Amino acid sequence: MAMFPPFIYQVAWYHVVKNVSSKSAALYVMPSAIVAGEATENVIGTLLFTRYLGASVGIAIFNTAFQNILTTKLAETVLSHLLYTKYILDAPDNEDVMRLSAVPQTVRDDVAKNNSQALRIAFIANIVYISLAAVLCLPLVLRSLFRKNPVHDDD
DSSP: OOSSOHHHHHHHHHHHHHHOSSGGGGGGSOHHHHOOGGGHHHHHHHHHHHHHHHHHHHHHHHHHHHHHHHHHHHHHHHHHOGGGHHHHHHTTTOGGGGGSTTSOHHHHHHHHHHHHHHHHHHHHHHHHHHHHHHHHHHHHHHHHHTOSOSOOOOO
């Protein structure tokens, strides 16, 4: 059930759009101020669902890129430190392995370097994915920003 009549939501939305200094600020209005009536909960639920779905997909992409890069880098490290293969290959699952006194400092440094390189490459890859998503969403944002009349009367 709506807290205010639909007219109040329309007036609030109209004043927000008219009084902002830049049109991009209108994007930050809460969905409950845009949609009136019983549909408010559905819209908010849909927005939250797509936000969490996007976050889950983003985390999956980042984790996949990170693990693939880290595995490749650790395989290269194993070739230079054959005696410590077991410790190096266990490092992604258990970071305490690298703190053992049996592992020399050079191996620890190489594993830490591999982790930082994998994070850097995965981060750069995600910047590319985010940029692509922003470009794909641009027509939707522009269409809503340049709409002639943001207030729709049901008369």
